[in-house]
Amino acid sequence: MAFKQVSSPHAHGAQNTAKVMQLVVWATIPGLIALTWHFGWGSLINVILACITAVASEALILKMRNRPLGFYLGDYSAVVTAVLLGLALPPLCPWWIVVVGTLFSVVLAKQLFGGLGYNPFNPAMVGYVVLLISFPVEMTTWVAPLALLPEGVAHPGFLESLKLVFFSGTPMDGVTGATPLDSFKHAAGLTVAQIYQGDSLFSQALFAGVGWEWVNLGFLAGGIVLLASRVFTWHGPVAMLLALALMSLIFWDSGSSQSPGSPLMHLFSGASMMGAFFILTDPVSSAVSNRGRLIYGALIGILTYIIRAWGNYPDAVAFAVLLANFTAPFIDNYTLPRTYGHTDRRKATERIDD
Amino acid sequence: MRQTWVTPGGVHPPENKIQSLTQPIGSLPIPEKLVVPLGQHIGAPAIACVKHGDTVLKGQKIADPAGTVSAAIHAPTSGTVTAIESRPIAHSSGMEALCIEITSDGKDQWIEKSGISDFEHTSASALLSIITEAGIAGMGGAGFPTSVKLNPGFQRPIDTLIINATECEPYITADDSLIRERAEEIVEGIGILSHILGNPHNILIGIEDNKPEAIAALEPHTQDTGINVVSFPTKYPSGGEKQLIYILTGKELPSGSIPADIGMVCVNIGTTHAIKRAVVDGEPLISRVTTMTGEACEINRNYDVLIGTPVAHMLEHNKFDAQRCSRVIMGGPMMGFSLTSQQIPIVKTTNCILAPSVEEIPHNEPAQPCIRCGMCAEACPASLLPQQLLWYSQAKDHDRLESHNLFDCIECGACSYVCPSNIPLVQHYRSSKSDIKKAQEEKIKSDQARERFEFRQQRIELAEKEREAKRAARREAAKQAKAATGTDSMADIVAAAQARTAAKKASPEQELAKLERAVSSAEMRVQKAQDKLDTATADAETEDKINILSAALSGAQQKLEKARTRLAEHSK
Ligand code: SF4
Ligand code: SF4
Numbered sequence: 001m002a003f004k005q006v007s008s009p010h011a012h013g014a015q016n017t018a019k020v021m022q023l024v025v026w027a028t029i030p031g032l033i034a035l036t037w038h039f040g041w042g043s044l045i046n047v048i049l050a051c052i053t054a055v056a057s058e059a060l061i062l063k064m065r066n067r068p069l070g071f072y073l074g075d076y077s078a079v080v081t082a083v084l085l086g087l088a089l090p091p092l093c094p095w096w097i098v099v100v101g102t103l104f105s106v107v108l109a110k111q112l113f114g115g116l117g118y119n120p121f122n123p124a125m126v127g128y129v130v131l132l133i134s135f136p137v138e139m140t141t142w143v144a145p146l147a148l149l150p151e152g153v154a155h156p157g158f159l160e161s162l163k164l165v166f167f168s169g170t171p172m173d174g175v176t177g178a179t180p181l182d183s184f185k186h187a188a189g190l191t192v193a194q195i196y197q198g199d200s201l202f203s204q205a206l207f208a209g210v211g212w213e214w215v216n217l218g219f220l221a222g223g224i225v226l227l228a229s230r231v232f233t234w235h236g237p238v239a240m241l242l243a244l245a246l247m248s249l250i251f252w253d254s255g256s257s258q259s260p261g262s263p264l265m266h267l268f269s270g271a272s273m274m275g276a277f278f279i280l281t282d283p284v285s286s287a288v289s290n291r292g293r294l295i296y297g298a299l300i301g302i303l304t305y306i307i308r309a310w311g312n313y314p315d316a317v318a319f320a321v322l323l324a325n326f327t328a329p330f331i332d333n334y335t336l337p338r339t340y341g342h343t344d345r346r347k348a349t350e351r352i353d354d
Numbered sequence: 355m356r357q358t359w360v361t362p363g364g365v366h367p368p369e370n371k372i373q374s375l376t377q378p379i380g381s382l383p384i385p386e387k388l389v390v391p392l393g394q395h396i397g398a399p400a401i402a403c404v405k406h407g408d409t410v411l412k413g414q415k416i417a418d419p420a421g422t423v424s425a426a427i428h429a430p431t432s433g434t435v436t437a438i439e440s441r442p443i444a445h446s447s448g449m450e451a452l453c454i455e456i457t458s459d460g461k462d463q464w465i466e467k468s469g470i471s472d473f474e475h476t477s478a479s480a481l482l483s484i485i486t487e488a489g490i491a492g493m494g495g496a497g498f499p500t501s502v503k504l505n506p507g508f509q510r511p512i513d514t515l516i517i518n519a520t521e522c523e524p525y526i527t528a529d530d531s532l533i534r535e536r537a538e539e540i541v542e543g544i545g546i547l548s549h550i551l552g553n554p555h556n557i558l559i560g561i562e563d564n565k566p567e568a569i570a571a572l573e574p575h576t577q578d579t580g581i582n583v584v585s586f587p588t589k590y591p592s593g594g595e596k597q598l599i600y601i602l603t604g605k606e607l608p609s610g611s612i613p614a615d616i617g618m619v620c621v622n623i624g625t626t627h628a629i630k631r632a633v634v635d636g637e638p639l640i641s642r643v644t645t646m647t648g649e650a651c652e653i654n655r656n657y658d659v660l661i662g663t664p665v666a667h668m669l670e671h672n673k674f675d676a677q678r679c680s681r682v683i684m685g686g687p688m689m690g691f692s693l694t695s696q697q698i699p700i701v702k703t704t705n706c707i708l709a710p711s712v713e714e715i716p717h718n719e720p721a722q723p724c725i726r727c728g729m730c731a732e733a734c735p736a737s738l739l740p741q742q743l744l745w746y747s748q749a750k751d752h753d754r755l756e757s758h759n760l761f762d763c764i765e766c767g768a769c770s771y772v773c774p775s776n777i778p779l780v781q782h783y784r785s786s787k788s789d790i791k792k793a794q795e796e797k798i799k800s801d802q803a804r805e806r807f808e809f810r811q812q813r814i815e816l817a818e819k820e821r822e823a824k825r826a827a828r829r830e831a832a833k834q835a836k837a838a839t840g841t842d843s844m845a846d847i848v849a850a851a852q853a854r855t856a857a858k859k860a861s862p863e864q865e866l867a868k869l870e871r872a873v874s875s876a877e878m879r880v881q882k883a884q885d886k887l888d889t890a891t892a893d894a895e896t897e898d899k900i901n902i903l904s905a906a907l908s909g910a911q912q913k914l915e916k917a918r919t920r921l922a923e924h925s926k
Contacts (some may be wrong), residue, residue: 002650002676002679002680002681002682002709003681003682003692003693003694003695003696004681004692004694005692005694006681006692006718007778007780007781007784008685008687008688008689008690008691008692008765008767008780009687009688009689009767009768009770009771009780010681010683010687010688010690010692010708010710010715011367011524011687011688011715011771012716012719012770012771012776013365013367013771013772015729015772015773015774016719016774016775016776017722017725017727017774017775019774020725020727020774071720071722075722077725115723116722116723116725117723117724117725117726118723230729230732231727232727232728233728233732283725283726283727283728284725284726286726288726288728288731288739288741288742289731289739290728290731332742336739336757336758337731337737337738337739338737339609339736339737339738339759339762340361340362340596340600340606340607340609340735340736340737340762341596341606341607341608341609341610341736341762342608342609342759342762343608346757346758346759347757348742348754348757348758349757350753350757
């Protein structure tokens with residue numbers, strides 16, 4: 001047994017894919033807590049429902065593809081996709097929305113492309129966008145944040161929420177409300193100051209939008225943990241946030257009625273932080289080199305802003321990420337690092353002989 | 355403190371060096387049989403200069419270097435040559451190669467040694483030939499013949515001599531303990547190197563800061579010698595030649611060149627010790643310090659081991675437990691290779707035998723898909739993109755592999771070490787490299803074949819063209835001639851006829867010779883016809899046949915008659 005041929009290196013570091021994926025799941029917890037606190041049990045139910053669907057459907061596909069179940073399910077990648085999709089979906093949306101979205105994510109966007117490592121698009125975002133296009137009403141109905149609920153009204157309790165999710169079929173009334181990005185979309189003709197005064201979503205907020213600022217802070221916290229544990233490098237997230245901030249600064253227009261909102265509002269609204277630290281950092285579908293990830297991140301930041309400001313959908317991270325996924329292979333071709341002993345960076349497309 | 359530079363990437367695997375440093379360098383009993391491979395260095399294997407049955411003394415040369423890039427081999431102890439044959443040797447692919455087996459006589463009797471006490475007054479070329487004769491090859495890893503390295507030629511003046519004491523691989527402490535115990539000899543060796551290289555401006559000993567005792571041991575001997583001991587933060591792989599050059603000088607070794615191209619020579623510290631022994635003590639390279647470590651051995655320490663000692667001998671003396679061991683590695687856990695047989699001998703480049711327990715270095719986990727996390731790229735000291743190299747290795751896309759600089763990969767294994775998916779990246783790179791090299795060789799061969807073919811094709815074409823040109827010329831001439839006859843007056847035709855006659859007249863001798871030839875060939879034909887007729891008559895052939903033959907004979911006779919007449923006319 002001792003004398004056999006094994007390729008070097010023999011030593012291996014402590015990291016493994018399952019651990020990395022688990023860490024990503026744990027790191028979403030601050031964001032999930034913020035969502036649950038401010039918007040009720042819906043998000044948690046989404047996450048659980050998505051996880052069950054994801055694991056079951058992945059197991060089924062693996063079985064059909066004749067792959068060992070334990071080995072592939074054990075990498076936790078399906079769980080990560082499910083958690084991210086669950087967090088992105090509106091709380092208290094009907095159960096079938098979650099199930100359909102997860103199926104699209106896991107089966108179409110991931111397994112049909114060959115499973116983990118081979119998906120060119122971010123699976124969670126594929127599911128999200130399919131849902132957004134197919135079921136716009138369900139997908140844009142958000143629960144109002146706790147602080148803005150009318151006197152005497154509260155978010156439904158856990159069991160009540162389950163009932164709503166499984167049996168109501170229609171988006172519930174009474175507790176829905178606009179998101180900060182919606183408010184800007186629908187407040188044509190008002191200056192930023194007027195919007196801020198007139199909309200309690202902003203007037204009661206600390207700095208960006210009631211509830212949303214906390215959700216984004218939650219994801220920022222989780223992201224920093226992942227950054228510190230070197231699950232990814234800073235390049236993608238920082239580039240995206242900087243690009244988003246820069247775009248909103250350029251088009252701030254001193255808060256006129258044309259202004260799409262302040263940098264702070266954009267950074268801490270919608271899916272900004274979740275996108276920056278949990279979505280565009282999906283390594284499989286992003287650019288590979290650090291320089292490539294700077295460009296990739298910046299592209300997502302810019303696209304997000306453009307779609308938010310001038311597109312038809314209030315939030316845009318999902319579209320921006322998918323568009324950037326398309327460009328990732330091209331970015332990779334032109335962003336090779338300079339190798340030791342070479343004076344120039346090379347291009348991947350260089351032909352060697354002749 | 356001298357400035358040092360920081361390389362990109364790198365990893366910090368657990369060092370595990372203390373285990374083998376608790377005791378001083380020891381020695382092992384002489385094994386009964388020593389197996390000395392003829393190729394222990396980069397370059398051509400040495401050529402045996404002893405025969406089966408010869409008795410040899412310790413330090414006696416048993417194989418001559420084959421050409422410049424080669425190294426001599428010496429008997430590690432006294433005894434008898436009992437075999438010269440293929441044996442398994444230390445190689446990553448577990449191959450066999452020619453070895454000389456020496457059965458020890460137990461006396462360990464030296465040949466007569468002749469050292470030089472004042473190397474300062476010896477010429478560089480004389481010292482170089484001592485080093486060549488002593489069979490010294492780099493003892494750090496690759497085993498490049500040292501005398502070749504020390505002779506970079508006039509066009510490459512050396513201003514920096516780097517002594518590599520980094521020993522960045524976990525577990526290995528051979529250099530560390532050598533420095534602790536023999537710093538004086540090492541510094542003397544460095545002096546010899548410096549003298550050979552024409553006293554370069556900078557002499558730097560590069561050493562990681564995890565060896566404070568070794569650094570302290572060097573200090574008293576290097577004071578006021580111009581030798582700088584430069585320590586820098588520990589990180590794997592700082593000991594790669596390219597990495598060390600950058601750490602110490604901030605310069606990068608351009609891809610595809612050797613240190614001498616940028617005025618540097620890099621020598622392993624163990625090699626400097628061997629050089630001192632060779633020059634000052636007249637001892638060829640027949641032993642080296644090797645670390646014996648790992649939890650599957652009860653004793654962990656360094657040994658001064660005779661080259662050719664079978665690994666089994668070492669393991670046995672250190673109470674090896676094969677049951678606990680996951681693999682036996684020659685070298686360190688990052689770049690060493692696993693041994694396929696315990697009969698494999700220690701060679702000049704063997705700095706460590708690592709016998710880890712299964713808990714220490716577990717069996718390899720199955721590889722999961724690459725998630726493109728980029729941890730490998732963060733760890734790569736050469737700033738490559740290992741995940742892309744993996745992708746293109748699997749796709750066998752050689753163009754992309756080369757544009758991603760596969761050949762600048764030093765196979766340090768840092769990428770595989772950090773890969774969360776347990777992908778044996780280095781293995782993929784090795785096989786891709788050898789595929790590409792094979793493809794290139796084939797391409798060269800097929801290019802040559804193609805050239806030959808094209809050349810031949812060209813020649814044929816050329817010949818064809820020439821023939822065609824001739825034909826065209828003839829056609830042209832004929833056309834002109836025809837045209838001439840068509841339009842010419844009677845006078846011209848007469849003139850032409852006159853010209854032809856003139857031409858005939860111009861060479862009466864030729865005409866004569868022609869006629870004579872005609873006569874003699876006619877005579878021969880008559881003779882043949884006569885012969886045939888005679889045999890036919892003798893064999894009593896049919897009348898018909900005889901008639902035909904006699905007709906042929908009379909025809910020939912008539913022709914002969916005519917020829918004779920014409921000759922007679924001409925002669926008149
Ligand atoms: S470390 Fe492994 S899994 Fe991560 S990108 Fe590199 S090869 Fe792929
Ligand atoms: S083995 Fe090659 S690719 Fe991997 S880290 Fe070392 S130099 Fe980089």
